[in-house]
Amino acid sequence: MGFFTAVGRAAILYLGEMGRMLLFLLQFVFSALKPPYRILRVIKEMHFIGVKSLFIIALTSGFTGMVLGLQGYHTLRKFGSESALGSLVALSLIRELGPVLGSLMVTARAGSAMTAELGIMRISEQIDALDVMTLDPVKFLVAPKMLAGVLAVPLLVAIFDVIGIWGGYIVGVRLLGVNAARYFDGMKESLEFRDVWGGAVKSLAFGLIVTWVSCYKGYNCGHGARGVGDATTEAVVLSAILVLAWDYILTSLLL
Amino acid sequence: MKEERMEILVGVFVAIGLAALAYLSINLGRLPVFGPKTYAIKAVFTSSSGLKDGDTIEIAGVEVGKVAGIGLKDYNSVVSMNIDSGIKLPDDTMASIRTRGIIGEKFIKLSPGGSETALRPGETIINTESSIDIEELVSKYIFSLSKPSGEKGVEGKK
Amino acid sequence: MIKVSNLRKSFDGVEVLKGVDIEIPTGSTMAIIGKSGAGKTVLFKHLVGLMRPDSGSVVVDGADITRLRAGALKEVKRKFGMVFQGGALFDSLTVLENIAFPMRELTGLKESELLKKAGEMLKEVGLSGMGNKYPDEISGGMKKRVALARALVMSPEYLFFDEPTTGLDPIVENAIHALMKRCKALAPCTYIMVSHDIKEVLEMSDLVAMLHEGVIIECSAPEEITGSSNPVVKQFLSGSTEGPIQMY
Structure with a gap:
């Protein structure tokens, strides 16, 4: 009996949490659609999520492309098909690594900070203060962050892809001597618009997931410094898990 | 002044991002619309x-x-x-x-x-x-x- | 007037409010007292519409805010102002911007006008010259005063204070009390405060309600409550460890 009670209790807990998260998402959608639109706040959040993540995105994508070039070259050379390096680098980046690694980096840099910010505003009653002033905190605080996430992450991922492709170029072509024309022609040959579109759809979805989870966890954070810490950890872990799980689901839908 | 600087930075970011997206779709993915x-x-x-x-x-x-x-x-x-x-x-x-x-x-x-x-x-x-x-x-x-x-x-x- | 009837609320199966009845007349200063964890803050959050009860009603000037739709609730909440325990100032804004904030977001006032008004209000609470500081650069007492200014700037009809002077030194405490009294004289409104500082309660309020185990056990003028025969009230006012209130 104890086993079933425990399973039942856990199921109710998780279902309840999922329901609350969905309600939170609906709240965001409705409040974002309702005027007044606070464009300046969205721009501020774009600055935080987008502009300030550029450096780390450039760094990680450069190295990702370079290691793809290196690994791909040595694997492909065994089959004498180094000329496929361009398509290997581009396809892995655009379909998978760009959206996944890009959004994981955004989670680490911006998502955790958003959770902490909202969490501190929650425990210091700033969110309640907005509410008493009749300003909807979801509209005022959460909606700009989530909108900015949905807008900024696809752009960051596109930048990730391009820098990664050039990172692969530096290692594959400049260092290891693959023919430059072959690198890019192979890429153009195997890449279809559908791949780019799929990558964009993924990054859009991941941008929403990351900001959604981060805002939800911060907005509903527990008491005290410990509560903010726990919320931040949960936000990062849950974002990462959801990004990877949805990556599988979206890949199977898009293929 | 501070806000203006931020708006410019965001504008530059969006432009770079769109350029990257365009490069991927048109140059590499050969988006049919512009082909x-x-x-x-x-x-x-x-x-x-x-x-x-x-x-x-x-x-x-x-x-x-x-x-x-x-x-x-x-x-x-x-x-x-x-x-x-x-x-x-x-x-x-x-x-x-x-x-x-x-x-x-x-x-x-x-x-x-x-x-x-x-x-x-x-x-x-x-x-x-x-x-x-x-x-x-x-x-x-x-x-x-x-x-x-x-x-x-x-x-x-x- | 705010009239609370049979207000009930439980969290995770534990009933915190077990049928609260209380009437706050317009123009009065009502103090809600009770030991820590008695549910004062929960009651408070129901009064300002931050929480929805399981059952019961909170009627503000004839409108039951527990049943109002979002739009109508907003109209009622416009009458409220609140000074939070820690001030709840927006830490990304300066002191002056904090005071200007509700006007900027909720009124059609021009930027120059609202900054002027915010500056005047800052002077009113004795903090002129501090406008460009950020909340984490000023002391707890100053934060409370800025929070008061931020609440007053919208000329509320009901002003709520969550522990107005907890954690402040006696001089700052007196300064805040004087400020509260002066503001009330300038713009008459109803004050509702939660406190467990007996001296403050007796000095400031003209009605005292004691919340104990989820219900209001006594509600009367300060002179009467000090002579109360209820053993719980007696023990609380005297601060004695001996009596019906269990320590834990």
Whole structure:
């Protein structure tokens, strides 16, 4: 009996949490659609999520492309098909690594900070203060962050892809001597618009997931410094898990 | 002043991001909207085995278009092709499905004939050569060895 | 007037409010007292519409805010101002911007006008010259005063104080009390405060309600409550460890 009670209790807990998260998402959608639109706040959040993540995105994508070039070259050379390096680098980046690694980096840099910010505003009653002033905190605080996430992450991922492709170029072509024309022609040959579109759809979805989870966890954070810490950890872990799980689901839908 | 600086930075970020997206879609992914203008023609093959959407169409080794779709009509394969507008094809053009390299990437080779009239958009190439099935080829070869008389037939593999 | 009837609320199966009845007359200063964890803050959050009860009603000037739709609730909440325990100032804004904030977001006032008004209000609470500081650069007492200014700037009809002077030194405490009294004289409104500082309660309020184990056990003028025969009230006012209130 104890086993079933425990399973039942856990199921109710998780279902309840999922329901609350969905309600939170609906709240965001409705409040974002309702005027007044606070464009300046969205721009501020774009600055935080987008502009300030550029450096780390450039760094990680450069190295990702370079290691793809290196690994791909040595694997492909065994089959004498180094000329496929361009398509290997581009396809892995655009379909998978760009959206996944890009959004994981955004989670680490911006998502955790958003959770902490909202969490501190929650425990210091700033969110309640907005509410008493009749300003909807979801509209005022959460909606700009989530909108900015949905807008900024696809752009960051596109930048990730391009820098990664050039990172692969530096290692594959400049260092290891693959023919430059072959690198890019192979890429153009195997890449279809559908791949780019799929990558964009993924990054859009991941941008929403990351900001959604981060805002939800911060907005509903527990008491005290410990509560903010726990919320931040949960936000990062849950974002990462959801990004990877949805990556599988979206890949199977898009293929 | 501070806000203005932030707005500029965000503007630059959005511009870079859109440029990256455009580079990926147009230059690498060849987004059809901005690609060269094309017209559609069809060709009927008895078999288009191995051919896929997006495979290239070539004349004398130069790419002139792409496979846009493959369908079935009267148990024959109907392949739709998008040909660059600049290329005029005579109506007796021959289309053949060929294999490139050892991995077996398929493409369509067009061999223009000598006719004066050009194919108009939507028209169909009748003169075609289907994909060559290696297995079939091998079995034919074995068959012709065992029966040097060159008699046609499929039965009697012994 | 705010009239609370049979207000009930439980969290995870534990009933915190077990049928609270209380009437706050317009223009009065009502103090809600009770030991820590008695549910004062929960009651408070129901009064300002931050929480919805399981059952019961909170009627503000004839409108039951527990049943109002979002739009109508907003109209009622416009009458409220609140000074939070820690001030709840927006830490990304300066002191002056904090005071200007509700005007900027909720009124059609021009930027120059609202900054002028915010500056005047800052002077009113004795903090002129501090406008460009950020909340984490000023002391707790100053934060409370800025929070008061931020609440007053919208001329509320009901002003709620969550522990107005907890954690402040006696001089700052007196300064805040004087400020509260002066503001009330300038713009008459109803004050509702939660406190467990007996001296403050007796000095400031003209009605005292004691919340104990989820219900209001006594509600009367300060002179009467000091002579209460209820052993719980007696023990609480005297601060004795001996009596019906259990220590834990």
